Amino acid sequence: MPKRVSWGWLAVAALPTFFIGYFFLYPLARILYLGLSELSLGFSGLEARLIRVGWFTLWQAALSTLLTFLVAAPLTWAVSTFRFKGRALVMALVTVPFVLPTVVVGTAFVSIGFSDSIWSILAAHVFFNVAVVVRTVSAVWSRIDPDLYDTARSSGATEWMVFRYVTFPLLKPALAAAASIVFLFTFTSFGVVLILGGFQYATLEVEIYRQAVTLFDLPLAAALAIVQIAGVTGALYAYSRYQERHTVQWALEAGDNLRLPTTKETVYLWSVTSITLGALAVPLVVLVSRSLSGSFYRALFEDDRVIGTPIASVANSLLFAVVAMALATVIGVLASTVIALRQGTLSRWFDLTLMLPLGTSAVTIGFGFIVALGWPIDLRASLWLVPIAHALVAVPFVVRTTVPTLRAIPSELREAASSFGATSLQVWRFVDLPLARRSMLVGASFAFVISLGEFGATSFIARPNTATIPTMIFRLLSRPGGQSFGMAMALAVILAGLCTAVIMAIDRRGETGTF
Amino acid sequence: MPAQGLGTLIAPDGNEETMKRPLAVLALALLLAACTNGSEEETPQQLTLISHDSFVGSVNEETFASFTAETGIQVEVIAAGDAGSMVNQAILTKDNPLADVLFGVDDTFLSRALGADVFVDYRSEGVDSLASDFKQGTYTVTPISYGDVCFNYDKAFFEEAQLPIPENIDALLRGEYAGLVTVEHPATSSAGLAFMLATIARYREAGWLEWWERMRDADVSVVADWDSAYYGEFTRYGGSSPIVMSYASSPPAEVIFSEEPLTEAPTGVIESSCYRQVEYAGILDGTPYPEAAGQLIDFMLSKEFQETIPLTWFVFPVNKDAELPQEFVDHTIIPAEPLRLDPEVVAENREQWIDQWIEVMEG
Secondary structure, three states, X not given: OXXXXXXXXXXXXXXXXXXHHHHHHHHHHXXXXXXXXXXXXXXXXXXXXXXXXXXXXXXXXXXXXXXXHHHHHHHHHHHHHEOOOOHHHHHHHOOHHHHOOXXXXXXXXXXXXXXXXXXXXXXXXXXXXXXXXXXXXXXXXXXXXXXXXXXXXXXXXXXXXXXXXXXXXXXXXXXXXXXXXXXXXHHOOOHHHHHHOOOOOOOHHHHHHHHXXXXXXXXXXXXXXXXXXXXXXXXXXXXXXXXXXXXXOOOOOOOOOOEOOOHHHHHHHHHHHHHHHHHHHHHHHHXXXXXXXXXXXXXXXXXXXXXXXXXXXXXXXHHHHHHHHHHHHHHHHHHHHHHHHOOOHHXXXXXXXXXXXXXXXXXXXXXXXXXXXOOOOOOOXXXXXXXXXXXXXXXXHHHHHHHHHHHHOXXXXXXXXXXXXXXXXXXXXXXXXXXXXXXXXXXXXHHHHXXXXXXXXXXXXXXXXXXXXXXHHHHHHOOOOHHHHHHXXXXXXXXXXXXXXXXXXXXXXXXXXXX | OOOOOHHHHOOOOOHHHHHHHHHHHHHHHHHHHHOOOOOOOOOOOEEEEXXXXXXXXXXXXXXXXXXXXXXXXXXXXXXXXXXXXXXXXXXXXXXXXXXXXXXXXXXXXXXXXXXXXXXXXOOOHHHHHEOHHHOOOOOXXXXXXXXXXXXXXXXXXXXXXXXXXXXXXXXXHOHHHOOOEEEEOOOOOHHHHHHHHHHHHHHHHHHHHHHHHHHHHOOOEEEOOHHHHHHHHEHHHOOOEOEEEEEOOHHHHHHHOOOOOOOOOOEEEOHHHOEEEEEEEEEEOOOOOXXXXXXXXXXXXXXXXXHHHHHHHOOEEOEOOOOOOHHHHHHOOOOOOOEOOOHHHHHHXXXXXXXXXXXXXXX
């Protein structure tokens, strides 16, 4: 039977398509064309360098992803299984590293003895990404119907067998989703590699920056950008094939199925939690103690002759973060609906394209904006580009957390609703939304913290003089003096606190069921 | 479409230009009709200045207030990343510039921008008051400020260790300073690049790599950027290097931004290690308001604006009449004969020099 073009689906896909097309693919095409049209043949030594840099980029990303999973696994188990006092705080604290500027974490890492080695790079990657695994995976794990476990146990399965044959297969999509995000993040690592790697190490991201910005070799930078995008596309393609083969439909619970731990389990639970959080907290403790060694917090509220009142940057950051979160959530949820419910090649490539910004260098995106967005409306130095750039990086989080849940909803549920006369919109509103709400909120909260932490994506965009918390930290850190340094540390601690508060608030909304 | 080189892409006959031409003609016609005298430029309400993040970060309401009061023109400031990123953006948007004036291009990137013809020539009346070091025969861009990149040392460390302060960079090769020096990487840091050029200016092409080779063997530490060097490696901030590559203005900044009031700077500058970088402003080709843009550059050269430079973004004024604030007089030196290289020579060799440096330092 020939498939009819469904206008409804086109309408749902329209906004995400426009967004990714106009703010990513078009600028990307323009900047790559500009670079490549200048390409003269025969770079000396390019191939050897490309192979070396490309290989390093690939293996450090794969190893970082693996290590992140190993470190995150025990904590993920604990927060996915048990109800305990402080669970909400633990879930929020684990996200804090995510918002801290690399340069701040970098100086903290150096001060505790990590520097100039591959281990420092890997440790920092784990530090930044544990939250991705814990939050993405626990959003699914905590909602597995406990009847499934009981059935298995009653037929004689050991705890290990229950995990191996019940839990693990159900978690595969969420594990793969978390892995794809951590891989992309570490694949495009920039600040960590520069600050902690010494100089033996360069990722493609670092090399693109070096060629484009320092050496003005736009053609070579464009060639490297293509290699980077090709690598990312390959990884994403493999991921999406895996994801499709391992989709399982199962009775998903709308709320958490957490239980109280037994006495023995309480011991495990708290050792796991305190060890993991303790390790993550070491660099944070350095920050806090540095921030407390003077009257730095008070100084943040005073007017500085040059950079204004530092604390005022909090309002700007929150505003950008709210806009970026709204954009990313609307676009991400619309896109996830299309991806989850329309299987096939087109849908797979749509999904893959939405993920690409996460794996594309900030230089490429920034320079793409300024060559492409001058017409019909000149957006090139607009304030809007900042939340738009944040949303480009954040949409993949919303999509990756939402799609596995939407796919898991049994199609019978939707069919049943339709057969009672529900319109597509009503099915979405009363079947999909309540079941996927929790995952969408996980994505939304990542969008918020991505914007709050102002990832590197914005550093190459021309933009008006609006200070966010991270830019204010950079300003303080770019001038000498004990007071400047202490204030930068204090502002970083405020950023961490803000992140914790916001994540806890968003998580609570998820639990009380108001969207 | 035939393959275009970067040269033709940035020439004013790209696609986009033809698309906008009818609009431009219409706008011009309206403008001509509105003006009684066709050749007069209308005074704009606002000028846009593009600069690197470190300048933009210290612009506040007061920076251009008296320019606005005098001319009625507001100044909007756009941040464009680091200096390299800014120059790239100017070149990439040559057909349709993002701003009217660009400020902050330094010696090391200047020839790249000039080679791409992003500026229109402008000779400000203010150039007469330039200190003689900064005078040129002809002007496309105008020098506005300069900064010296120099080794800083931690006075407390040297007192405690009873070590003599190294008098110049030759002395750093002596065994007693092994492992005590941190510099920034020339490929990722402008201070690092400036110091690499300083060694070339000092030892010439024949000898500079040998100095670096010996420093490498003496365990010089190399970090990505100034922040990591100063706040990560400097003994003053808990690191292990009492000698780091920083700026001549860092000691006065230490006094101004100290936790407790200080009468003496806790750090000093090794004068003979200083390399001078001049920062320029230029009128971007394609601005509809070249005259007003010129006025803005005149203002930036004025004694009034020049005197705000040291305490705002910690570089030095080029206007010989501008007086330095007391903190700068008390706590730093202006090297009499800073190391310098011809910008043309730098442009020609920068890439090759960085490669050679990497080869020596990274093996």
